[in-house]
Amino acid sequence: MSASDTPLLPMNFCSDCGKRVSLLIPADDNRLRHVCAHCGTIHYQNPKMVVGSIPFWREDERVLLCRRAIEPRYGYWTLPAGFMENSETTEEAAARETLEEAGARIDLQGLFSLMNVPHVHQVHLFYRAALLDLDFAAGVESLEVRLFREDEIPWEAIAFTTVSQTLRLFFDDLKAHRGGQPFGFHSVDVRKRMRT
Amino acid sequence: MSASDTPLLPMNFCSDCGKRVSLLIPADDNRLRHVCAHCGTIHYQNPKMVVGSIPFWREDERVLLCRRAIEPRYGYWTLPAGFMENSETTEEAAARETLEEAGARIDLQGLFSLMNVPHVHQVHLFYRAALLDLDFAAGVESLEVRLFREDEIPWEAIAFTTVSQTLRLFFDDLKAHRGGQPFGFHSVDVRKRMRT
Numbered sequence: 001m002s003a004s005d006t007p008l009l010p011m012n013f014c015s016d017c018g019k020r021v022s023l024l025i026p027a028d029d030n031r032l033r034h035v036c037a038h039c040g041t042i043h044y045q046n047p048k049m050v051v052g053s054i055p056f057w058r059e060d061e062r063v064l065l066c067r068r069a070i071e072p073r074y075g076y077w078t079l080p081a082g083f084m085e086n087s088e089t090t091e092e093a094a095a096r097e098t099l100e101e102a103g104a105r106i107d108l109q110g111l112f113s114l115m116n117v118p119h120v121h122q123v124h125l126f127y128r129a130a131l132l133d134l135d136f137a138a139g140v141e142s143l144e145v146r147l148f149r150e151d152e153i154p155w156e157a158i159a160f161t162t163v164s165q166t167l168r169l170f171f172d173d174l175k176a177h178r179g180g181q182p183f184g185f186h187s188v189d190v191r192k193r194m195r196t
Numbered sequence: 197m198s199a200s201d202t203p204l205l206p207m208n209f210c211s212d213c214g215k216r217v218s219l220l221i222p223a224d225d226n227r228l229r230h231v232c233a234h235c236g237t238i239h240y241q242n243p244k245m246v247v248g249s250i251p252f253w254r255e256d257e258r259v260l261l262c263r264r265a266i267e268p269r270y271g272y273w274t275l276p277a278g279f280m281e282n283s284e285t286t287e288e289a290a291a292r293e294t295l296e297e298a299g300a301r302i303d304l305q306g307l308f309s310l311m312n313v314p315h316v317h318q319v320h321l322f323y324r325a326a327l328l329d330l331d332f333a334a335g336v337e338s339l340e341v342r343l344f345r346e347d348e349i350p351w352e353a354i355a356f357t358t359v360s361q362t363l364r365l366f367f368d369d370l371k372a373h374r375g376g377q378p379f380g381f382h383s384v385d386v387r388k389r390m391r392t
Contacts, residue, residue, distance in 0.1 A: 007281075007282035007283035008282065010212075011211045011212075012211060012212055012213070012214065013209055013210065013211050013212070013213070013214035014209065014211070015207045015208060015209050015210070015211045015217075015239070016206075016207075016208055016209070017208070017209070018208065018209035018214050018215075018216075020214075021211075028336060031281065043211070044279070045282055046244045046245065046279055046280055046281065046282065047245060047280050047281075047282060047284075048242045049242065049243060049245065049319060083240070083242055084242055084243050084319075085203075085227065085242065085243075086203035086204065086241055086242065086243060086317040087203035087314050087315070087317060088243075088314055089312035089314050089385050090310065090312055090319060090383075091312075091383075091385075092314075110383075111310065111381070111383060114286065114307065116285035116286055116287075118283050118284055118285050118288075119283070121282040121283060123245060123280075123286060140224060185307070185381050187286075187287075187306075187307060189285050189287075
């Protein structure tokens with residue numbers, strides 16, 4: 001069996017002892033894993049979390065977006081978000097990424113969307129957030145940072161489906177919110193687009 | 197600097213090329229990473245997701261728990277849950293773990309709790325779920341599987357804080373639900389208990 005039969009990223013050597021790993025189904029398991037025959041370590045791979053915020057300036061109902069200065073999707077617009085780090089909480093990750101990418105200080109206001117992206121082994125979380133001031137600035141991973149009203153959002157230049165879907169759901173909920181409804185929590189699975 | 201200064205698990209060798217890795221802060225980064233000086237690979241480590249369900253039998257308001265047949269917490273009771281796998285969604289993970297550990301078929305009814313456990317680099321998600329029948333049975337990772345009314349829950353023998361907190365929140369919401377309230381979504385940070 002080869003790695004192309006599995007959802008595993010390639011792995012050649014054991015990170016514990018440095019010997020070559022094998023691809024096999026361990027005892028009491030039902031999936032292929034990279035296993036070290038020398039030291040016995042099973043190297044599990046699991047999905048990663050990408051966590052971000054929807055920084056909102058309530059006075060004129062604008063949302064902060066960042067234009068990416070890094071690949072993938074260099075030059076496209078995104079909500080501030082990034083890989084969650086060890087030792088932090090999801091809310092700490094959302095606030096950290098918003099500060100790092102947009103220099104923006106926020107009050108977090110609850111989880112708004114959970115987006116499964118199984119073909120890249122990721123789960124994206126976006127928190128609603130109140131921008132505390134307009135003293136923001138692009139960080140090293142952003143070309144520019146700007147506020148957008150709904151009718152100004154560059155929909156054709158949004159970097160990721162999880163971001164465009166979160167923005168559409170957010171502005172939908174915002175309309176309902178003006179009518180007195182609370183913001184919802186939205187769970188969406190984003191599948192790979194296949195030619196049919 | 198040593199690994200004890202970081203939230204990283206130990207890593208000795210590059211899993212790409214097999215050479216020794218070094219612990220350093222890469223350019224354009226602000227955290228220590230395991231980096232391979234030979235092939236240039238940066239080996240990031242990120243939190244893992246543990247996903248499970250709260251299988252509920254509505255007729256007599258009982259919740260299904262599993263007694264663990266594996267460490268950690270062998271012999272203690274838990275909700276069915278486990279590490280999310282690559283290529284699946286959070287809901288697929290919750291249903292799979294419930295089937296594997298308890299042989300139970302469920303209808304998922306929405307995300308109920310998100311529990312950050314930053315000192316072990318984990319995020320736990322629990323979904324509300326309707327048990328579809330009572331034809332369940334312990335899987336290889338469970339010693340036994342049983343239904344419990346709230347006043348039967350073995351609180352002193354629950355395996356993990358995230359499970360006991362989720363169960364308490366669930367039964368609180370259940371009381372409110374009888375009064376017509378919808379079930380909530382609960383976000384909790386579980387910090388390491390320190391001697392003070």
